[in-house]
Amino acid sequence: MNIKSKELFEKAKKLIPGGVNSPVRAFKSVGGEPLFIKRALGSKIYDVDGNEYIDYVGSWGPLIVGHSHPRLVSKLIKTIENGTSYGAPTELEVHLAEMVTEAFPSIEMIRMVNSGTEATMSAIRLARAYTKRDKIIKFEGCYHGHVDSLLVKAGSGAATLGLPDSPGIPHDFARNTITLPFNDIERVRDILKKEDDTIACIILEPIIGNIGVVPPKKGFLQELRELTKNNGVILIFDEVMTGFRVAYGGAQELYNIKADITCLGKIIGGGLPVGAYGGKREIMEMVAPAGPVYQAGTLSGNPLAMTAGIETLKILSQPGTYKKLEKISDKLCRGIEEGAQEAGIPVYLGRVGSMFSVFFTEKEVTDYSTAKKSDTTLFSKYFLLMLRGGIYLAPSQFEATFVSLAHSMSDIEKTITVNQESLKKV
Numbered sequence: 419m420n421i422k423s424k425e426l427f428e429k430a431k432k433l434i435p436g437g438v439n440s441p442v443r444a445f446k447s448v449g450g451e452p453l454f455i456k457r458a459l460g461s462k463i464y465d466v467d468g469n470e471y472i473d474y475v476g477s478w479g480p481l482i483v484g485h486s487h488p489r490l491v492s493k494l495i496k497t498i499e500n501g502t503s504y505g506a507p508t509e510l511e512v513h514l515a516e517m518v519t520e521a522f523p524s525i526e527m528i529r530m531v532n533s534g535t536e537a538t539m540s541a542i543r544l545a546r547a548y549t550k551r552d553k554i555i556k557f558e559g560c561y562h563g564h565v566d567s568l569l570v571k572a573g574s575g576a577a578t579l580g581l582p583d584s585p586g587i588p589h590d591f592a593r594n595t596i597t598l599p600f601n602d603i604e605r606v607r608d609i610l611k612k613e614d615d616t617i618a619c620i621i622l623e624p625i626i627g628n629i630g631v632v633p634p635k636k637g638f639l640q641e642l643r644e645l646t647k648n649n650g651v652i653l654i655f656d657e658v659m660t661g662f663r664v665a666y667g668g669a670q671e672l673y674n675i676k677a678d679i680t681c682l683g684k685i686i687g688g689g690l691p692v693g694a695y696g697g698k699r700e701i702m703e704m705v706a707p708a709g710p711v712y713q714a715g716t717l718s719g720n721p722l723a724m725t726a727g728i729e730t731l732k733i734l735s736q737p738g739t740y741k742k743l744e745k746i747s748d749k750l751c752r753g754i755e756e757g758a759q760e761a762g763i764p765v766y767l768g769r770v771g772s773m774f775s776v777f778f779t780e781k782e783v784t785d786y787s788t789a790k791k792s793d794t795t796l797f798s799k800y801f802l803l804m805l806r807g808g809i810y811l812a813p814s815q816f817e818a819t820f821v822s823l824a825h826s827m828s829d830i831e832k833t834i835t836v837n838q839e840s841l842k843k844v
């Protein structure tokens with residue numbers, strides 16, 4: 419069944435830590451072994467053993483228009499015939515910058531980087547420079563890439579000062595990071611009062627995708643916006659996942675909020691390495707070489723990534739795109755819930771637009787502590803049964819699953835059928 423994948427995995431484990439270039443791909447949390455993928459087209463991926471799957475990972479979000487979209491392929495071929503990277507400015511970067519600033523009214527200027535991690539790392543540095551303050555606030559369960567000052571867990575007790583969430587992070591870094599429960603505006607209010615003017619920024623995923631999908635409670639974002647404005651704190655929306663995913667203008671369009679700095683990635687690169695951070699002109703003009711805040715990157719604004727990003731946003735900007743994504747995502751998620759009801763398995767479905775997750779819990783999931791109560795053993799069984807049925811979900815209870823424009827109604831119907839069969843077997 420997966421002979422070639424197994425052989426490659428054994429080889430990979432000798433050369434690459436855990437056999438993968440990013441931990442979640444190793445299938446560790448679902449107790450399986452990763453499939454090595456050979457190719458993909460539209461909503462399908464094919465592993466090295468020739469098995470076909472309906473893909474709901476979409477490279478963790480970027481492939482919202484589907485794999486190997488003909489328009490992206492033809493544009494990328496034209497770009498690559500003129501070279502791959504010049505280390506010099508190109509018209510493509512200006513074009514993508516225009517598209518993003520038109521989509522996000524809060525973004526007056528933008529800097530391209532090569533990953534979401536680089537985007538959030540740079541945004542934090544910029545917020546600290548702009549406010550001349552050191553402390554930052556993040557929320558439990560929000561993942562912003564592997565940035566030292568953001569791989570921090572809540573401190574013990576009232577201290578709330580952060581503790582490193584990975585070896586190799588000095589306590590000195592972590593102690594400037596305060597971690598609070600998501601959706602708890604009173605805790606934010608208290609901390610801002612207590613910490614007075616020492617907080618540089620608050621960074622969050624406006625809709626969490628990294629504990630599974632958890633939307634903000636009604637009013638949470640609006641109150642956060644008010645509190646940060648009144649305290650001179652920079653509000654950073656990490657929209658690496660939600661940007662152009664939940665709406666063309668991301669969560670900011672959905673909830674009608676303007677962040678001070680926005681981090682983007684994934685979709686704006688259409689599957690090629692990309693990240694970006696942008697915001698108010700007066701803040702962004704502090705970034706080198708316009709200002710003193712240093713940040714650089716050999717391949718930032720790479721012509722291939724810009725080409726794929728431009729073409730992806732052109733497709734997404736067509737009228738009716740997000741209505742179509744909503745329609746197929748709603749049909750899929752209703753089918754999953756009906757299957758769970760029929761099988762008598764309690765699930766809680768978190769969804770915003772075409773990003774969703776199935777929590778194996780009876781309770782509503784509103785933050786990290788409630789997400790953690792999910793039955794991960796049940797999820798693992800479900801995941802492996804779905805995989806055997808040809809459905810490739812995110813290999814973790816605490817990840818988002820993505821629907822793309824390439825998913826057809828027959829893909830959805832097949833997924834609902836396999837879901838029903840799987841839930842009856844768990």
Ligand code: KE4
Nearest residue numbers: 440478533534535561562563623656658659
């Ligand atoms: P990258 O450095 O992986 O491009 O982006 C980091 C990042 C930042 N912000 C948010 C909201 C993110 O979701 C991510 C990365 N997401 C993970 C999936 N949960 C990428 C998959 C992986 O780590 O392999």
